[in-house]
Amino acid sequence: MCADTAVAPPRKSNGSDPGDPAAARAPVGARRRRDDRRAAWLFLAPALIGFALFYAYPTLQGIYYSLTDYNLLSDPTFAGADNYSQLIGDEQFFNALKVTGYYVVLNIGSQTVLGLLLATLMHRLTRSVALRAILLVPWLVPNVTVGLLWMWMLDANLGFVNHILDALGLGTTGFFTSPTWAMPTVAGVNTWAYTGYTALLLYAGMLQIPHHLYESASLDGAGEWRMLTRITLPLLRPVLALVLVVSLIGSFQIFDTVAVTTKGGPVSATRVIYFYIYEQAFTNFRMGYASAVAVVLAVILGVLTAVQMRLLRASRSDLA
Amino acid sequence: MTPTPTPAPTEDARRKASPLVKSARRKISPGRIAAWTLLCGALFVTVFPFYWMVRTALTPAADIYSDSTGLIPDHPTMINFLRVLGLTSQAEARAAGGSGAHVDFLRYLLNSVVYSGLIAVLQTLFCAMAGYAFARLRFPGRDAVFGVLIAALMVPPIFTVLPNFVLVKNLGWLNTFAGMVAPSVLMTPFAVFFLRQFFLSIPRDVEEAATLDGVGSWGIFWRIVMPMSRGPLITIGLTTTVWSWKDYLWPLLTGREEETRVLTVALGIFQQQSPNTQPDWTGLMAGSTLSVLPVLVLLIVLGRRLVESLNFTGIK
Numbered sequence: 005m006c007a008d009t010a011v012a013p014p015r016k017s018n019g020s021d022p023g024d025p026a027a028a029r030a031p032v033g034a035r036r037r038r039d040d041r042r043a044a045w046l047f048l049a050p051a052l053i054g055f056a057l058f059y060a061y062p063t064l065q066g067i068y069y070s071l072t073d074y075n076l077l078s079d080p081t082f083a084g085a086d087n088y089s090q091l092i093g094d095e096q097f098f099n100a101l102k103v104t105g106y107y108v109v110l111n112i113g114s115q116t117v118l119g120l121l122l123a124t125l126m127h128r129l130t131r132s133v134a135l136r137a138i139l140l141v142p143w144l145v146p147n148v149t150v151g152l153l154w155m156w157m158l159d160a161n162l163g164f165v166n167h168i169l170d171a172l173g174l175g176t177t178g179f180f181t182s183p184t185w186a187m188p189t190v191a192g193v194n195t196w197a198y199t200g201y202t203a204l205l206l207y208a209g210m211l212q213i214p215h216h217l218y219e220s221a222s223l224d225g226a227g228e229w230r231m232l233t234r235i236t237l238p239l240l241r242p243v244l245a246l247v248l249v250v251s252l253i254g255s256f257q258i259f260d261t262v263a264v265t266t267k268g269g270p271v272s273a274t275r276v277i278y279f280y281i282y283e284q285a286f287t288n289f290r291m292g293y294a295s296a297v298a299v300v301l302a303v304i305l306g307v308l309t310a311v312q313m314r315l316l317r318a319s320r321s322d323l324a
Numbered sequence: 325m326t327p328t329p330t331p332a333p334t335e336d337a338r339r340k341a342s343p344l345v346k347s348a349r350r351k352i353s354p355g356r357i358a359a360w361t362l363l364c365g366a367l368f369v370t371v372f373p374f375y376w377m378v379r380t381a382l383t384p385a386a387d388i389y390s391d392s393t394g395l396i397p398d399h400p401t402m403i404n405f406l407r408v409l410g411l412t413s414q415a416e417a418r419a420a421g422g423s424g425a426h427v428d429f430l431r432y433l434l435n436s437v438v439y440s441g442l443i444a445v446l447q448t449l450f451c452a453m454a455g456y457a458f459a460r461l462r463f464p465g466r467d468a469v470f471g472v473l474i475a476a477l478m479v480p481p482i483f484t485v486l487p488n489f490v491l492v493k494n495l496g497w498l499n500t501f502a503g504m505v506a507p508s509v510l511m512t513p514f515a516v517f518f519l520r521q522f523f524l525s526i527p528r529d530v531e532e533a534a535t536l537d538g539v540g541s542w543g544i545f546w547r548i549v550m551p552m553s554r555g556p557l558i559t560i561g562l563t564t565t566v567w568s569w570k571d572y573l574w575p576l577l578t579g580r581e582e583e584t585r586v587l588t589v590a591l592g593i594f595q596q597q598s599p600n601t602q603p604d605w606t607g608l609m610a611g612s613t614l615s616v617l618p619v620l621v622l623l624i625v626l627g628r629r630l631v632e633s634l635n636f637t638g639i640k
Contacts, residue, residue, distance in 0.1 A: 043541040044463040051454035051473070054510025059476040062487035069487065076490070125363045129356075135363075137627040139370055140634070144619040146570040148588040149612045152595060153377050156605055162392045164376055200370060204634050228355065257482065260572045264592060278482055285486055286577070298483045305480040313477070 066302075070295035076285075080292060087296035097297060099272055100280040103187065104256060107276060110191035111198075111255045116248060118195065119202030124232060126203070127210040136207070139200035147197065147260035154193045155180060155265050180265050186273045194261055198254075202247060209243030210236060242315070249312045253305060277301055374616065380609040381405065385421025388605055404610035408594075421604055425597040429614050431582070432590035437618070439504060439575065439586050440568035446509045448561045452553070454511060455519030456545050460531070470520075476513040489577050499581040504574070515560050522556040523549060559633040562626065569619060587615045 070087055074080035091097055126135070142150065157164050160178035170176050179189040217235050226234070237244075259278040262268060268275035268283070275283075277297065285294035380388075381404050383397040391398045407417040410428035417427075457463075458470045488507050497503025531544050539547070550557070572588040579585060585593070591611050598604035623630060 040461040040541065041463040044457045044461040044466070047453045047457035047461065047541070047545070048469070050450040051511035051516060052469075054450070054507075055473055055476060055513075057491075058488055058507040058510070059479060059484060059513075062484040062491065063479055065487035065490070066483050069490075076493075121362070122366055125359055125366075129359055129363060133628050133631055135367070136631045137623055138367060140631060141374070141620070141623065142370060144566055144570075144623060145616050146572065146588045146591075148572050148591050149615045152591060152608055152612050153373050156380065156609060157373055157376060159605075162388065162605070164393075167393050196369070196373075201634070204631065208634070257480065260570075260588075263572070264595065281482055281486075282573070291486060291490070295486055298480075298486060302480050302483045306478050309478045309480075 066295050066298060069292050070299045072292040074291040074295075075289040076291050077289070083292065087293045090293065091296055091300065096272065096275070096280065100275055100277045100297075103272070103274060104258070104276045104278075106187055107191050107258060107274075108252065108255045110188060111194055111258075112248065112252055114191065114195045115199050115202050115251060116244075118199045119206055119247075120244075122199065122203035123206035123210060124236065126207050127236075128228070136204055139203060141200070142197045143201035145197070147194075148264050150193060150197045151261045151264035154189075154196070158189065181270055183270045183273045186266050186270055190258075190261055190265060190274055193265070194255070194258065197261075198251065202251060205247050206240065206243065209240050209247075212243075213239045246312070246315050249308060249315060253308050253312065256301070256305060256308070377609045377612055377616075380606055381613045383606055385604065385606045388421075404606045405613075408607055408610045408614070421606055423598050423604060425594075427590070427594055427607075427611075428582070429587070429590060429611055432585050432587045433614060433618070435579075435584055436569060436586040436588075436615075438501060439571075439579075439584075440565050442501065442505045443508050443568040444561050444565040446505075447512060447515060447564055448557055450510050451512065451515035451560065452519050452550065452557060453545070454516045455523055456549055458516070458520045459523035460549075461541060473511075474513050474517055477517075485574065485577070492578055497578070499579055499584050501579075501584060504579045504584060507574070508568070512564075515564070518560060519553070519556060522553055526552055558629060562622075562630055562633050565622070566619065587611075591615060 069080060071082060071084060072080035073083045073086070122139070156162075158166070158179040160166060160176055160181065165179075166176040177185060179185050213236065217239075218231055221231050221235060257278055258276050259282065262274050262276055262279050263282070266274040268279050278301075281294045281297050281301070284290045284297065379395070379397060382400045382402070383391060384399055384401050384403065387397065387399060403412070403416075403420045406412050407420050407422050408427050408429045410426070410430060412420070414426075454473075458466060484507070492498060492503040492506060495503065497506065526549060530548055534544050534548060570588065571586075572592070575584075575586045576589050576592065580589060580593070591608070594611055595603070595608060598608065
């Protein structure tokens with residue numbers, strides 16, 4: 005495959021007239037190759053235009069905006085590293101990083117442990133597709149809907165959960181309005197929404213583990229816990245690592261749930277980095293500053309993605 | 325593969341493939357009961373909030389304080405659905421607990437279908453074309469171009485959202501479907517990567533025979549490669565549909581107005597219009613139910629496919 009592109013002739017004849025009669029007399033292979041080149045650019049045209057306009061250009065533009073003062077109404081004015089030096093003294097920014105970190109730890113922790121538990125239960129008990137489909141439903145639903153649904157379930161006065169807590173003599177809690185509980189609540193809600201999805205990915209990984217390993221372990225008298233720690237977990241490690249990194253990157257980008265439920269409050273307890281960027285850009289009209297925060301987030305996520313790509317490469321041998 | 329011992333071994337293999345299902349028929353242990361209880365508990369926690377959402381949507385707004393614990397509403401009604409669908413008069417809607425603001429979820433539902441449909445179909449097509457070029461056609465600089473394109477996976481969405489918003493705004497495309505779908509309709513690096521991987525695995529012989537018969541690359545792509553790749557194409561199409569259906573931030577920025585407002589954005593605006601002290605819960609839950617129904621239909625019609633797609637792309 006790599007050898008194909010290393011072949012010199014097509015590169016040399018790059019600028020030649022497509023109607024060149026010499027090409028018609030050339031062997032089939034060469035003619036095919038020349039036709040390929042024209043076809044290839046036609047096949048690639050939409051994707052390349054999309055890439056240039058909506059990925060490459062905005063990336064450069066974003067870096068440029070981060071060096072400017074820009075309120076979306078008048079033209080950006082160059083401000084050098086001002087935005088970045090402001091960042092260093094911005095408590096809200098560091099709070100956003102801290103809050104996001106707290107969310108990521110809570111969410112990834114609960115989602116992975118519960119997902120692993122669910123996947124193990126499914127793997128050891130049933131292969132029902134219907135069951136898997138039901139577990140997938142919360143993932144299919146928009147985060148906005150999930151947010152509203154749980155705002156209602158957890159409402160301080162009328163919410164179903166508080167009715168239960170009250171009946172159990174535990175008193176009621178304003179889950180989304182308490183500075184202590186707001187973030188764990190948001191994390192819990194997203195855990196509810198994404199655990200089924202995580203569990204299914206892990207379950208798919210478990211199906212790759214040869215069954216005879218479990219059979220012989222069970223003949224040797226190994227219990228479920230032993231099978232989990234000695235067979236499932238070690239053999240699942242590549243998949244588990246991948247799922248972890250993917251959901252880690254995903255949870256850094258939490259926005260919808262916060263935007264619907266807490267709007268960053270109470271007292272910035274849930275003002276995560278994505279929401280902070282959004283507010284700076286579209287509520288305070290500080291596009292340049294928002295871009296600088298986005299650059300920092302991009303660097304963090306870039307590192308995580310690089311790790312992800314490495315894992316992807318390691319888990320698939322036929323990758324280019 | 326071997327034709328002789330077909331029936332018996334497959335049955336045996338199936339039993340072997342699920343050793344625990346087999347042993348379940350033999351004995352019921354306490355551990356097994358505990359495990360099933362846990363699994364059923366998980367199912368309950370998954371399903372119950374949806375039940376409660378529909379139950380609330382069927383409750384008259386006037387009953388929301390007096391009737392908030394029973395599993396079935398005392399006076400079930402469809403009025404909440406009718407009013408969020410814009411099928412009642414303003415006065416009727418206000419009498420049923422609405423804020424009086426105009427809502428027309430039928431329209432937002434349609435907008436959502438247009439939005440996610442456009443993105444899913446066009447993105448899949450264009451990414452398949454690009455994936456095919458990278459997998460099968462020879463052209464100078466192919467690997468370099470592919471590498472640059474895939475590098476876009478490294479750029480987090482929020483980073484491009486800000487400049488893309490400025491771009492769409494400057495083009496005068498705010499509140500048009502063109503502006504809303506523009507950034508995602510032409511390509512997404514993952515889909516190109518994923519489809520290229522699949523196309524690489526298609527044997528070359530068929531294509532070469534077609535080439536000798538004088539079929540061009542376009543013909544090979546449409547008549548041979550695309551039909552052979554149904555599974556992966558549906559997989560990418562389905563996951564794209566789900567993601568664009570759930571999308572909130574981008575349509576919120578570029579399509580707030582009535583003509584282009586999608587369901588997620590509509591729900592957010594509806595929530596903001598209802599007073600904070602006394603939210604219109606019955607109306608909100610009716611709207612929420614509407615945003616779940618289409619994906620539920622998708623799941624019922626394409627359930628197995630969707631679940632299997634996950635195993636396929638999920639670990640991306």
